[in-house]
Structure formats: C-alpha cells, structure tokens
Amino acid sequence: MVEVKAMADITGSIHERYVAPRRVGILAGLLEPLLPQSGGVLDVGCGDGALSQAILRLRSDLHIEGIEVLPRGEPEIRVSAYDGKHIPFPDKSFDAVMFVDVLHHAANPAQLLREAARVAAKCVVVKDHTAEGPFAFATLRFMDRVGNARHGVALPYNYWRRAQWQQELERAGLSPVIWKDSLHLYPWPASLLFDRSLHFVSRLEGVHGVGAVAPRPI
Secondary structure (H helix, E strand, O other): OHHHHHHHHHHHHHHHHHHHHHHHHHHHHHHHHHOOOOOEEEEEOOOOOHHHHHHHHHOOOOEEEEEEOOOOOOOOOOEEEOOOOOOOOOOOOEEEEEEEOOHHHOOOHHHHHHHHHHHEEEEEEEEEEOOOOOOHHHHHHHHHHHHHHHHOOOOOOOOOOHHHHHHHHHHOOEEEEEEEOOOOOOOOOHHHHHOOOOEEEEEEEEOOOOOOOOOOOO
16 A cells, blocks of 8 residues: 555656646647637636646736635635635626636536536636546546645546536536547657547537627637
8 A cells, every 4th residue: 555655656746747837838728719808717626826827828818816625835826715616706707717627526517517607707618528438437537646636636536428518518508619629738658548539628608697709719
C-alpha cells in the first residue's frame, strides 16, 4: 500500500510539473473562442484560477471570477466558496458559465447543469469527458486520480457516454451549438491512450434561461 501511494505521488508530481501547464495553455486556446464578447464569466470549480488567468491573457475583454468547493492557495482570480450543488448567484447574472473538468466530480452533475442554465444569460461552456471506446472508464479513472487525488478533490467518476450527455442537456434546456472532441491535449505517444475521443469542449445554448447568441467561429 505504501509503495502504491508513493508511485501515485510520483506520478502526480510529474503531472503537475509537465502535463498540467501544457494542458492549461491548450485549453485556454480552445475555450476562449467559445466565450461571448466583452462578457462576465463564472468559472465553476476554478481550482487555483490558472486556466481563467490564461484565458484572460488571450481575452482582455472578459471578466472572469470563480467559485470553488476547495479553494487552493492564492487564486489568480476572485474566488468564492460554494457547496458544489447550488451556484450562489441570481438568474442571468453572468453572460457565460464555464465548467472545465468539473461536472464529472459533482455528486449531481445534472443539477449543476440546470444551475448553470439558470445563471447564464448567453451560454454555458463545458470541457469534460465522454466515456466511449475500449477501456474508456479505466483510462478516465486513472487520469482523474493522477490529476486530482493529491488535491483532495472528490472522485465519484461520474463519466457519461455521448447519449447520456445529450439526454441531460435536453433536460437542462441546453443544446450544443459547438461540439469539438479532437483536442490534442497530450503529446504523442501519450495521445494514443489519453486523447482518443475521451475529451470534448462545447458551447451550449438553449431556451430555458440561456439566450440564443451566434457563436464566434472556432
């Protein structure tokens, strides 16, 4: 058991030093075109705010603040605590709500999606996983544990298949106007195992509290 924990710590340290910074840069480039012009953005589950700060370096027209169940260190953006279930802001109080690898950590991801649809005036932007293909669940569990266990993040492993995403989005009154699942987050040859079709980014709009606004090209 001690050896397993030591190996997990070593793997986690490697991830933090080499994988995480590359991921932040790539995700910032993928997400910023999905966000509205000159708007206020709420980053739900923002961690230390590094990704939001990277987006702001590309999009100075945006204002981003975050909410987090487990605030870390000294966040790079304004961060408020929340309970992981209810977004503590009024209806349509932000132009966009953003989830980046957050919903699969939630005890009730569908509830958080509905909360985002309530709070967002224009769109909801999501980066998450689809559990499709051979060994998808096992691969996602491994990535999740390496990236998050050392931070005390809850790991319920709530990964959805594409059909379940569609079902839950419909229930939340949301529809993808952009869905991109070729993200190239990992260098070759790690990409052969860890990229595949396991990741996606999407801009969601709908009829229940989210305005239909034409997205910027991606």
